Amino acid sequence: MPMIQAKNLWKTYGDNIVLERMNVSVNAGEFITMVGTSGCGKSTFLKMLLGMESPSSGELLLDGKPIPDEPDQSRGIVFQQYSVFPHLxxxxxxxxxxxxxxxxxxxxxxxxxxxxxxxxxxxxxxxxxxxxxxxxxxxxxxxxxxxxxxxxxxxxxxPRILLLDEPFGALDPGIRADMHQLILELWRKHNLTIFMVTHDLSEGFYLGTRLWVFDKLRRDNQAPTAYGASITYDLPVTRNNTQVPPELKTVTQEIQDF
Incomplete structure (x- = not known):
C-alpha cells in the first residue's frame, strides 16, 4: 500500500479554488520535489500533508487512513524562515x-x-x-x-515524513550545495519520505526521485480563481540529472521567472 494517496482531492477557500482533481500516490522512501508558479497550491498541499489544512473534498490518506487534522510526530516540517527559539x-x-x-x-x-x-x-x-x-x-x-x-x-x-517548504531559498549558492548534500545524507540515514517545495528546477531534479509540476489545466482570465491547480507533470528523476526534459521546456521559464 502507498504511504500517501490523494484521491480526487480538492482545496477551496470560498470561491477561490486552489487545488482540484488531484490523484497521486507516494511510496515510503520517495523524495518528491514540487515546483510551480506562485499561488499554484504547492505550499497548500504541504500544509494538508502536515494537517494544518483539511481537504475541501476528496481524500488525502496516510497508510490508507485520513491524515490527522493536526500535526503529529510522524510528520516534521522545515520552512524557509528559520523556526527556532531565539532565547534558547x-x-x-x-x-x-x-x-x-x-x-x-x-x-x-x-x-x-x-x-x-x-x-x-x-x-x-x-x-x-x-x-x-x-x-x-x-x-x-x-x-x-x-x-x-x-x-x-x-x-x-x-518523523517518517519530512516536509520542506523552500528550506534553502534564502541561502547563498555555496551553502545551498552543502545543504543539498546534508539533506540527501539524512534522507538515506533516517529512511525518510520527503516532500520539498522549491522554485529552483535544477535543485528539484538534483534532490528528488520524482519531480511534480503544479499548474492549472483550465484557466479563465475573467475569473482567475475559478479553477485550481493540479499535478501536470510527474517525472521520475535519475540522481544528479539536472537537465530539464523536453516536455518541461514550455513551463520552465515561467517557473524560474517567479
Whole structure:
C-alpha cells in the first residue's frame, strides 16, 4: 500500500479554488520535489500533508487512513524562515520538542530521561554539523547553521515524513550545495519520505526521485480563481540529472521567472 494517496482531492477557500482533481500516490522512501508558479497550491498541499489544512473534498490518506487534522510526530516540517527559539541555545532548541512530548504540562525533563534526550540531541546535532555550536544562541549563527538547526528540530521526534517548504531559498549558492548534500545524507540515514517545495528546477531534479509540476489545466482570465491547480507533470528523476526534459521546456521559464 502507498504511504500517501490523494484521491480526487480538492482545496477551496470560498470561491477561490486552489487545488482540484488531484490523484497521486507516494511510496515510503520517495523524495518528491514540487515546483510551480506562485499561488499554484504547492505550499497548500504541504500544509494538508502536515494537517494544518483539511481537504475541501476528496481524500488525502496516510497508510490508507485520513491524515490527522493536526500535526503529529510522524510528520516534521522545515520552512524557509528559520523556526527556532531565539532565547534558547542550539541544544535547548532541539531538546525542547522531546521535553514537551514527554512532559506536555511542564515542558521539562529531569534525571535519566533528561540525560537520554540530551545525548540524543547531541548525536543529531553532530549529524547536521552543529557539534561546535551547541551552547550558542540563534543570533550567533549563520543562515546555513540556523537551517541546520531547524532540520535537527524536525528530526528529533523521528518523523517518517519530512516536509520542506523552500528550506534553502534564502541561502547563498555555496551553502545551498552543502545543504543539498546534508539533506540527501539524512534522507538515506533516517529512511525518510520527503516532500520539498522549491522554485529552483535544477535543485528539484538534483534532490528528488520524482519531480511534480503544479499548474492549472483550465484557466479563465475573467475569473482567475475559478479553477485550481493540479499535478501536470510527474517525472521520475535519475540522481544528479539536472537537465530539464523536453516536455518541461514550455513551463520552465515561467517557473524560474517567479
Amino acid at each position: 541555545t542550539v541544544l535547548e532548541n532541539v531538546i525542547i520538542a522531546r521535553e514537551f512530548e514527554y512532559s506536555p504540562l511542564l515542558g521539562k525533563l529531569f534525571g535519566s530521561k533528561k540525560k537520554a534526550v540530551v545525548e540524543e540531541a547531541k548525536a543529531l546535532l553532530e549529524s547536521v554539523g552543529l557539534t561546535q555550536a551547541t551552547h550558542r544562541y540563534p543570533h550567533e549563527l549563520s543562515g546555513g547553521m540556523k537551517q541546520r538547526l531547524a532540520i535537527a528540530q524536525a528530526l528529533i521526534r523521528q
